[in-house]
Amino acid sequence: MTVTGFHRRLTPDHFHDQHVPPLRKLRDLLSGEELPWELVEAAADVCFPGEPATQTQDRLAPLRELWDAAQTAPTAVSGDALPSVARELLEAKDRTIAAYQEIDRARQAFQGIRRPHPRPSSSSMRLLRRPQHSSTPAPRSSSRASSRASSS
Structure with missing residues (x-):
């Protein structure tokens, strides 16, 4: 039963x-x-x-002992004595934070991989655009051959 449901069932007679x-x-x-x-x-x-009144009294007797003890000698709850639900909640929070940190590290690593490479300079682009020369040497022009022949 929820607290709201319990609240709806309470009457002024209680x-x-x-x-x-x-x-x-x-x-x-x-x-x-x-x-x-x-x-x-x-x-x-x-x-x-x-429930019959006698059964209710039997049910409430051990609770009355606890309630009376709490009224006469209450014990403070220390930070070390967190209820198990609160402890589980804190552990889940820590796991969630760790998961987010891991996701952030992965995102940063991924961004590092995807960084655009620097564009090549215009001079290197010109070199890349030049036509490739064949591995066989080009024939010499006839004017050079004739000038050599005349100088000999």
Whole structure:
């Protein structure tokens, strides 16, 4: 049952001042903040509506002992004594943060790979555009051959 559902089932008869506490106040009370015994009895009444009175008294007897002990000698909860649900929630938060950090590292590495390569300079582009020469030497022009022949 949800707190809201529990709140809807409470009646003024459950409380000696004849007022059902507001939902926000009920949440605080159920968290243990100044929990009145009448609210414990109201919870038993709401959760077990058709139960005979003797059975309800038997159900409430061990709870009354705990409630009385908490009223006379409350024990403070230290930071080391977190409820298991809170501990699990904190562990899940840490795992989520670690996963986000891993995703961020992968994103940064991927961006490093995808960086555009620097464009080649215009002189290197001209070299690349030049027609490729064949490996066989080009024949010499006839004017050069004739000038050599005349100089001999």
